[in-house]
Amino acid sequence: MDTVIIPDLRYPIGNFIKKDHYPKEEIQEMITVIAGAPAKYEALVANLTEADLLKTYREGSWNIRQLVHHVADIQMLHFLRMKKALTEKDYSEVTLINMDGWAETADGKTEAVEDSLQMLEGITKRYVFLMQRLSEEALQISYYHPLRGYHITQAQAIAMSAWHLQHHLAHIELALNQ
Numbered sequence: 001m002d003t004v005i006i007p008d009l010r011y012p013i014g015n016f017i018k019k020d021h022y023p024k025e026e027i028q029e030m031i032t033v034i035a036g037a038p039a040k041y042e043a044l045v046a047n048l049t050e051a052d053l054l055k056t057y058r059e060g061s062w063n064i065r066q067l068v069h070h071v072a073d074i075q076m077l078h079f080l081r082m083k084k085a086l087t088e089k090d091y092s093e094v095t096l097i098n099m100d101g102w103a104e105t106a107d108g109k110t111e112a113v114e115d116s117l118q119m120l121e122g123i124t125k126r127y128v129f130l131m132q133r134l135s136e137e138a139l140q141i142s143y144y145h146p147l148r149g150y151h152i153t154q155a156q157a158i159a160m161s162a163w164h165l166q167h168h169l170a171h172i173e174l175a176l177n178q
Contacts, residue, residue, distance in 0.1 A: 009058040012170040030162040037165040038121040057174035072116035
């Protein structure tokens with residue numbers, strides 16, 4: 001009898017795996033992924049109907065609209081965390097948000113996705129500009145992430161950001177194919 005492997009729809013590209021070190025070339029590849037993400041999201045959701053925006057990738061998950069808003073919100077948060085880490089010597093613990101709460105606010109549930117796509121594009125441009133100019137020393141600045149239970153350097157934060165964008169892009173693709 002063949003074994004059927006049921007994928008974990010919560011993590012269609014797998015869990016984020018933090019590495020101790022990222023070579024400069026790999027950091028640049030991740031920045032390229034981040035830079036290209038707004039266009040990928042735009043292409044994927046540009047012509048969706050209201051019914052499409054309400055589709056989910058699994059029972060109990062956020063719908064496509066909420067995912068687009070979440071991605072823009074978290075991109076803003078990643079940019080904020082990096083700026084705080086670079087400018088505040090006492091920034092030792094990551095800024096957290098209630099992601100489920102944010103997804104349930106009026107803007108998260110009903111606002112047009114175009115607004116978050118514009119937000120994602122603008123924040124990403126600034127974020128990429130900053131990331132491309134980080135020194136080796138700046139890439140090692142870290143803070144503690146209490147939910148994950150470990151410290152994260154700016155290089156690891158870039159990896160997490162690239163993973164996060166791809167992670168939710170896969171969720172939207174799953175929702176559209178259901």
